[in-house]
Amino acid sequence: MVENNKRVSQLLILINYMIFTPISLKTGERLKMDVKDFVLPRGRVATFYVTDTKTSKTYKAKTMSCGLPRCICDAKLYDQE
Numbered sequence: 001m002v003e004n005n006k007r008v009s010q011l012l013i014l015i016n017y018m019i020f021t022p023i024s025l026k027t028g029e030r031l032k033m034d035v036k037d038f039v040l041p042r043g044r045v046a047t048f049y050v051t052d053t054k055t056s057k058t059y060k061a062k063t064m065s066c067g068l069p070r071c072i073c074d075a076k077l078y079d080q081e
Contacts, residue, residue: 020050022061022075031077043072050077 020035033052044063051058060078065071 017053020075022050022077023064024077024079026079045072 017034017036020033021030022033023029024031033050034054035050036053047060047062049058050061061075062078063072064074064076066074
């Protein structure tokens, strides 16, 4: 029974971290970042800041179109100085 509780608590910890895959404006390639407690404002243009949990660097990001008409579900990433 203890083993099952440990497994459930590990799953709950993993749910708090999400994978965020924006496109870097500097290199043009898609990045893979682990972020915590992050919500992408899907469907509307917005500028926001996101922190990568692996490197603890903060980046400015902005929503963008994925290529479909009237769809804003992707993000571009600006390098934070």
